[in-house]
Amino acid sequence: MSVTLEIQPSNIGVLTINRPHVRNALDWDAMDSFRECIETAHEDSKLRALILTGGGNAFIAGGDLRALHENTSQKDGIRLSGVMTNALNRLEALPFPVIAAINGPARGGGAEIALACDFRIVAQDTTFGFVQINLGLSPGWGAGQRLLHIVGYSHALEILMTGRILDANEMQTLGLANRITPKGQALIGAMDLAKEISKKPANAIKALKRMLRTGISTPRSTAELLEQSEFPPLWNSEEHILAVEQFLNRKKKSEE
The missing domain is CATH 3.90.226.10 (2-enoyl-CoA Hydratase; Chain A, domain 1)
Structure with a gap:
């Protein structure tokens, strides 16, 4: 082939x-x-x-x-x-x-x-x-x-x-x-x-690509609307919540 x-x-x-x-x-x-x-x-x-x-x-x-x-x-x-x-x-x-x-x-x-x-x-x-x-x-x-x-x-x-x-x-x-x-x-x-x-969260990686690709071919105002729509589900995702918990636990241990 x-x-x-x-x-x-x-x-x-x-x-x-x-x-x-x-x-x-x-x-x-x-x-x-x-x-x-x-x-x-x-x-x-x-x-x-x-x-x-x-x-x-x-x-x-x-x-x-x-x-x-x-x-x-x-x-x-x-x-x-x-x-x-x-x-x-x-x-x-x-x-x-x-x-x-x-x-x-x-x-x-x-x-x-x-x-x-x-x-x-x-x-x-x-x-x-x-x-x-x-x-x-x-x-x-x-x-x-x-x-x-x-x-x-x-x-x-x-x-x-x-x-x-x-x-x-x-x-x-x-x-x-x-x-x-x-x-x-x-x-x-x-x-x-x-x-x-x-190694990074797959959903966030895909969202980033969609956002920037859209910005190339559409007016900024349209691209910003997409960016705003991508953020809430990522904020609510298990990957984000777990990553924040891990960050806070590491910070707590470093302060002890």
Whole structure:
């Protein structure tokens, strides 16, 4: 299988694009499998986090140009954009954290996939670029808007218009990378973050993601209403009440 979803005993999923002979570039079959894996993740109520990575020494090189070269009509372009835009919107809509483990080059559509994740953990030797402009293209899977929200208008426009390649340090400076790991350890770093978050109350984690995702796409007043609606059930939850009791007991013991 060129795209796999493995569920760890810790209820952390690992979605791997495994086409290392083409730096994990996606052909039509891989795109369909990718979308199916995302839907499987949506159906698993026990999942606490999802890690997305590439096999071998690359993350994802985007679309497989050799496989897609015969499909050059506007109808083909609509299909390609539609399939992957839908898949990445569904990836983004997962209720738990989605973490990209970027273990090497991420180009074009691979950079687009990375931006649909909540976090990006990158190896020190990672390189990252929206190279579509070099092929006379713009991003077609939603990354233009995602990049704009992360780095701002001027940085986003410059990155997209020049197609220049960013290293791990510049990615972190721009807010495109959350953490940098040594070479070859992006997946380990992503798993560490997933486990760290998974120790927190699941309902609160899901509420936080809903709140901030809503804030990206709606007016502030609407997002604040959602934030207010999320708080009362969390305040009344067993997890919150138990955590407060444990805190007060620890404080009481320290004062004795």
